Amino acid sequence: MNCAESRDYFIACAEGLLQEDQARQCRAHLETCASCREEYEAISRLQQRLIARGQAAAGVRMVESVMSRIRQEQFKPERETIMSRLMKHGWGFGLSAAAGAAAIVSIILWTMPNAQAAAEAVMTQGAQAVARLTSIHLRGQLRTEPNDNFSGINPDADFCTIELWKQFAPDIKDLKWRVEKPGRVVVMDGKTTVMLIKPAKMGVKVEQPTASAFDTEWLQRIANLSNTISNEVKNARAKGWKVSMAEETGADGKAKSVVTILAKSGVPDNEWGKNWFYDSADTRRVYRFDAQSKLLESVRIYLVRPAGEVQIFDLSQIDFNQAIDAAEWTLDVPADVNWAGLPDKLPILPDNDKYVSMTAEQAARAFFEACARKDWNEAGKFMSPITEDMKTGLGGVEIVSLGESFASKTYGGRFVPYEIKLSREMIVRMANTNAAHRYVIMGVCDSNLESREELHWTNGPAVLPDNDAYARLSPAEAMKAYAAAFARFNWDEMKKFAPDYDVEHDKAQCAEIEKSGQDAHKLLPQIEVGEAFWSAEQSGWFVKCRLVQDRAWNLAIRNDNAARRWQVDGGIGW
Amino acid sequence: MDVSDKDHVERCRDGHPEDFGLLVDRYQKPLFSFLASRVGNYPQAEEAAQESFVRAFLSLKKLRKPESFYSWLLGIAARVAQEQFRSEIHRRQGREAAETMMSSAAAERADYPLEEVIALLPENHRQVILLRYYEGLSCQEVATRLAQPLGTVTKTLSRAYALLRQELGARERAEETVNRTEPS
Numbered sequence: 001m002n003c004a005e006s007r008d009y010f011i012a013c014a015e016g017l018l019q020e021d022q023a024r025q026c027r028a029h030l031e032t033c034a035s036c037r038e039e040y041e042a043i044s045r046l047q048q049r050l051i052a053r054g055q056a057a058a059g060v061r062m063v064e065s066v067m068s069r070i071r072q073e074q075f076k077p078e079r080e081t082i083m084s085r086l087m088k089h090g091w092g093f094g095l096s097a098a099a100g101a102a103a104i105v106s107i108i109l110w111t112m113p114n115a116q117a118a119a120e121a122v123m124t125q126g127a128q129a130v131a132r133l134t135s136i137h138l139r140g141q142l143r144t145e146p147n148d149n150f151s152g153i154n155p156d157a158d159f160c161t162i163e164l165w166k167q168f169a170p171d172i173k174d175l176k177w178r179v180e181k182p183g184r185v186v187v188m189d190g191k192t193t194v195m196l197i198k199p200a201k202m203g204v205k206v207e208q209p210t211a212s213a214f215d216t217e218w219l220q221r222i223a224n225l226s227n228t229i230s231n232e233v234k235n236a237r238a239k240g241w242k243v244s245m246a247e248e249t250g251a252d253g254k255a256k257s258v259v260t261i262l263a264k265s266g267v268p269d270n271e272w273g274k275n276w277f278y279d280s281a282d283t284r285r286v287y288r289f290d291a292q293s294k295l296l297e298s299v300r301i302y303l304v305r306p307a308g309e310v311q312i313f314d315l316s317q318i319d320f321n322q323a324i325d326a327a328e329w330t331l332d333v334p335a336d337v338n339w340a341g342l343p344d345k346l347p348i349l350p351d352n353d354k355y356v357s358m359t360a361e362q363a364a365r366a367f368f369e370a371c372a373r374k375d376w377n378e379a380g381k382f383m384s385p386i387t388e389d390m391k392t393g394l395g396g397v398e399i400v401s402l403g404e405s406f407a408s409k410t411y412g413g414r415f416v417p418y419e420i421k422l423s424r425e426m427i428v429r430m431a432n433t434n435a436a437h438r439y440v441i442m443g444v445c446d447s448n449l450e451s452r453e454e455l456h457w458t459n460g461p462a463v464l465p466d467n468d469a470y471a472r473l474s475p476a477e478a479m480k481a482y483a484a485a486f487a488r489f490n491w492d493e494m495k496k497f498a499p500d501y502d503v504e505h506d507k508a509q510c511a512e513i514e515k516s517g518q519d520a521h522k523l524l525p526q527i528e529v530g531e532a533f534w535s536a537e538q539s540g541w542f543v544k545c546r547l548v549q550d551r552a553w554n555l556a557i558r559n560d561n562a563a564r565r566w567q568v569d570g571g572i573g574w
Numbered sequence: 575m576d577v578s579d580k581d582h583v584e585r586c587r588d589g590h591p592e593d594f595g596l597l598v599d600r601y602q603k604p605l606f607s608f609l610a611s612r613v614g615n616y617p618q619a620e621e622a623a624q625e626s627f628v629r630a631f632l633s634l635k636k637l638r639k640p641e642s643f644y645s646w647l648l649g650i651a652a653r654v655a656q657e658q659f660r661s662e663i664h665r666r667q668g669r670e671a672a673e674t675m676m677s678s679a680a681a682e683r684a685d686y687p688l689e690e691v692i693a694l695l696p697e698n699h700r701q702v703i704l705l706r707y708y709e710g711l712s713c714q715e716v717a718t719r720l721a722q723p724l725g726t727v728t729k730t731l732s733r734a735y736a737l738l739r740q741e742l743g744a745r746e747r748a749e750e751t752v753n754r755t756e757p758s
Contacts, residue, residue, distance in 0.1 A: 057603035
């Protein structure tokens with residue numbers, strides 16, 4: 001046994017899992033190799049530490065006592081006294097009770113042209129009230145895809161949380177800010193501005209402080225209250241947007257000033273990309289101020305479209321001048337992140353002219369063809385970085401057709417319509433070590449049989465009325481039956497091979513696609529099932545599969561960079 | 575794999591507080607060990623662990639990254655331990671008592687970062703470590719519990735060891751540097 005083989009066995013050896021002859025060989029190697037012996041001893045020491053820590057806690061049982069304390073806390077009567085309640089609500093009990101939780105009583109409504117002046121006065125007072133802010137924290141809900149661009153909106157998506165923290169300073173080097181949504185985050189720590197797109201493990205770094213970056217500007221405008229609240233009204237005047245102003249009584253019984261602005265983006269209704277981003281959308285923006293303190297309390301933004309209005313943004317938490325934890329100015333960047341280059345630093349290639357002379361269509365074709373050949377060096381000339389996920393998804397792509405490129409007011413580059421066929425390999429782990437004794441899906445692995453996704457069977461597969469017929473299926477036959485059921489969207493049949501939650505996820509995805517008016521059969525992949533094999537090392541059955549998917553969309557591509565080469569900027573889904 | 579921390583946290587927030595019991599079950603032992611090495615005696619460690627769980631439950635809405643529940647819980651526990659330490663000094667009302675406590679706590683703290691380092695592991699690695707050493711299951715029992723082949727469990731364990739050693743090594747080196755640069 002050599003060093004590499006021996007080290008592969010160290011954990012199994014320390015855990016006493018090796019066969020006698022393997023253990024003997026391992027021990028024999030350790031006797032002769034000082035370096036491996038040192039390594040093995042380090043592992044053993046850590047193992048002993050772990051065992052000792054676990055043993056110290058062996059008798060600990062606190063679930064019941066903790067849950068009992070939690071129940072007591074939940075039902076603890078309010079500690080407020082009658083007197084403190086009276087002090088808080090003042091004499092306004094009757095009013096707040098009448099207003100209720102949701103009722104808001106409008107008492108004055110201005111109309112044009114007086115609205116302009118009244119709204120401007122309220123906005124200006126609002127700006128003055130926060131003129132000396134030291135920090136702000138905004139937490140709102142935006143209808144958008146969790147990983148999408150910060151200004152991306154999607155009226156059909158669920159709300160997801162978006163937050164901004166900002167520490168103001170007269171000098172930009174002392175300014176700090178952070179904007180975060182579930183799938184991406186930007187941190188400006190006073191020296192650099194770094195964005196991380198979490199699922200893609202992709203990062204972008206600007207080596208300087210910025211006041212705004214990476215499409216966070218619309219949110220920064222709300223955060224920079226002192227100079228932008230009034231700008232909103234000035235913009236309205238310059239562009240002829242409708243402004244209305246109302247005074248209302250809020251749910252807390254206090255007077256509120258509400259400014260509503262109907263903003264037009266100037267992008268025609270039939271333009272590609274209209275309503276995809278905050279600034280390309282027509283919106284109704286509702287700013288609510290406390291009439292006494294003049295402080296902004298909430299912002300609601302509605303997308304205005306011919307089909308009707310839909311709320312896309314709800315900002316109800318605004319914290320002024322609260323200490324911000326220094327941890328907000330740090331960003332944990334994974335070691336294996338792929339760093340993207342910046343357009344102003346795109347390198348000039350030795351044969352740069354060849355790429356500069358391409359049309360947008362030629363560049364799109366060259367990019368897809370490089371992906372088809374898995375020539376990632378060539379594909380990287382059109383897009384950087386190309387992550388492992390992209391390689392898996394786009395490798396071997398087949399071009400069905402490419403159309404003529406077009407421009408849009410929503411975007412600085414061009415769009416190239418494309419239709420492609422994507423396919424990728426997938427290895428599915430199957431097992432029948434369950435009460436129903438039939439093969440079901442346990443997880444998905446990569447080509448090295450490393451687990452990529454595990455399925456959770458909470459109570460194991462149920463025994464079916466016709467279980468015997470299913471129990472006779474081989475791993476490959478069971479996977480084929482699942483694939484056939486998926487092709488027909490037969491959710492009940494799929495649940496015989498995969499856990500309910502997983503099938504429900506597919507079902508919801510399918511419903512989402514159909515809700516948007518598209519054909520789910522075309523958009524969702526087909527599963528082609530190949531051969532099954534047994535892995536002795538993993539003690540399990542695996543089935544080779546291929547996912548095949550058609551995709552038709554517009555590739556966003558632009559050449560306004562230092563090298564003047566066309567760069568793929570979006571529209572491929574990674 | 576078992577249901578993730580994130581799923582449990584989201585279920586609690588969605589009106590299923592009973593799911594918090596599953597998180598207590600998952601982390602009661604490592605949390606206890608972590609606190610035992612900080613406060614130096616078992617009854618106080620158990621009290622601090624219960625208090626930490628209750629506080630975590632009550633501020634669950636503030637947890638920004640549900641997948642980081644365990645690291646966040648350790649942060650709460652560290653504050654609870656510190657408060658307990660201060661109130662004990664106050665109770666004993668003596669500088670001498672404080673010095674005695676600090677030196678005994680420091681002696682007990684020889685390997686306290688272990689649970690903190692375990693918290694840094696990816697969730698599937700952490701789960702295998704906790705089941706194997708804190709729940710005392712054998713590797714085969716861990717495999718059965720997680721419905722994974724034994725080979726996957728040992729591979730995960732092997733990777734977890736490598737990550738733990740790497741992180742512990744970095745911490746030890748950092749501590750040595752600090753000790754070297756501290757004024758004597």
